[in-house]
Amino acid sequence: MPTVTTPETDRVSDQRIDRVVPLTTPALLHHELPLDDSLASAVLADRRAVAKVLDRADDRLLVVVGPCSVHDPAAALDYARRLREAADRLADDLLIVMRVYFEKPRSTVGWKGLINDPGLDGSGDVNTGLRLARALLLDVLRLGLPVGCEFLDPITPQYIADTVGWGAIGARTVESQVHRQLASGLSMPIGMKNRPDGSISTAVDAIRAAGVPHVFPGIDVSGTPAIMHTRGNADGHLVLRGGGGRPNYDAESVAGALDLLRAAGLPERVVVDASHANSGKDHRNQPLVAADVAAQLAAGQRGIVGIMLESFLQPGRQDLDPTRELEYGLSVTDACMGWDTTADVLDQLAKAVRARRATLPTPA
Ligand SMILES: O=C[C@H](O)[C@H](O)COP(=O)(O)O
Numbered sequence: 252m253p254t255v256t257t258p259e260t261d262r263v264s265d266q267r268i269d270r271v272v273p274l275t276t277p278a279l280l281h282h283e284l285p286l287d288d289s290l291a292s293a294v295l296a297d298r299r300a301v302a303k304v305l306d307r308a309d310d311r312l313l314v315v316v317g318p319c320s321v322h323d324p325a326a327a328l329d330y331a332r333r334l335r336e337a338a339d340r341l342a343d344d345l346l347i348v349m350r351v352y353f354e355k356p357r358s359t360v361g362w363k364g365l366i367n368d369p370g371l372d373g374s375g376d377v378n379t380g381l382r383l384a385r386a387l388l389l390d391v392l393r394l395g396l397p398v399g400c401e402f403l404d405p406i407t408p409q410y411i412a413d414t415v416g417w418g419a420i421g422a423r424t425v426e427s428q429v430h431r432q433l434a435s436g437l438s439m440p441i442g443m444k445n446r447p448d449g450s451i452s453t454a455v456d457a458i459r460a461a462g463v464p465h466v467f468p469g470i471d472v473s474g475t476p477a478i479m480h481t482r483g484n485a486d487g488h489l490v491l492r493g494g495g496g497r498p499n500y501d502a503e504s505v506a507g508a509l510d511l512l513r514a515a516g517l518p519e520r521v522v523v524d525a526s527h528a529n530s531g532k533d534h535r536n537q538p539l540v541a542a543d544v545a546a547q548l549a550a551g552q553r554g555i556v557g558i559m560l561e562s563f564l565q566p567g568r569q570d571l572d573p574t575r576e577l578e579y580g581l582s583v584t585d586a587c588m589g590w591d592t593t594a595d596v597l598d599q600l601a602k603a604v605r606a607r608r609a610t611l612p613t614p615a
């Protein structure tokens with residue numbers, strides 16, 4: 252029989268799909284890289300601890316700190332070891348969660364993170380990316396640090412979410428129904444970022460939407476298509492990251508955001524992101540934002556329950572360039588504070604939390 256090849260332009264399906272490569276299942280990855288019972292208990296404890304700070308049943312400050320993105324797991328683990336020491340030292344005042352971000356939402360195009368492209372070269376070996384990501388998450392948990400991730404792709408949570416203590420829905424996807432539904436079923440507290448144009452009400456809507464049950468198509472842990480019936484996520488909260496050409500970390504913006512939350516019948520609590528549009532993407536501004544937040548805390552502001560810092564071993568950023576070796580411990584996405592500055596900022600935040608505690612009326 253002669254072979255008939257249909258020209259691509261005459262195909263009714265997959266005209267624009269170049270290649271389809273099998274993807275490992277979540278269950279297989281969990282089997283290869285299991286979360287053992289002691290780590291599972293640690294993740295549950297991490298999530299409860301975060302929720303307690305968000306609910307102000309614990310007067311510490313949640314600090315989500317770490318690289319903008321992980322591109323080199325060894326450097327990220329090196330960073331985690333330093334952060335672990337600081338987390339122990341400051342544990343009375345700060346609840347430190349390491350940013351271990353593998354999925355980067357891009358404004359247009361760019362490297363989309365270690366899960367999507369672990370080779371940093373566009374080869375898109377997602378199976379290796381998922382394996383590297385899960386292995387690093389387990390390594391960071393073994394050090395005793397809670398981890399925080401942005402959830403961008405609606406399929407990847409089944410592969411890694413069991414390790415995550417705090418999650419974010421980013422500025423570019425906070426208006427997306429898909430992401431709000433996803434957040435409604437995620438097991439950890441989820442921060443909703445304000446939109447890149449500065450809209451806070453969109454993030455407030457997202458908290459409300461994710462707070463109630465939804466039904467949507469997804470995959471289960473075996474990788475089988477499934478209809479997910481969620482319970483709603485009561486631990487949604489607002490993350491102020493600036494936008495529309497202006498920051499929103501200052502006392503007036505924080506008060507305005509708390510008003511919006513109150514008007515929507517939501518808990519009055521915000522996390523301030525010291526990076527992104529609040530720093531104008533200049534890492535040297537992050538300590539200034541953190542100092543302003545510290546002053547608000549010291550003045551008794553209880554609506555600020557957390558802060559996010561983008562920080563890595565070295566200050567600044569570098570472009571991905573296949574013709575030269577990358578500098579160790581330096582971000583390949585947004586510019587980060589270096590370790591020494593980060594340690595100073597953490598000390599100042601801890602001091603501000605102690606000052607805020609001192610403004611509490613003494614129990615009779
Ligand atoms: O956090 C990282 C970046 O701000 C985000 O991924 C967008 O980056 P881009 O505007 O460079 O694409």
Ligand SMILES: C=C(OP(=O)(O)O)C(=O)O
Pocket residue numbers: 319352355356401420421422423444492527
């Ligand atoms: C992409 C991020 O932030 P945003 O969604 O605020 O731009 C991030 O925190 O990595």
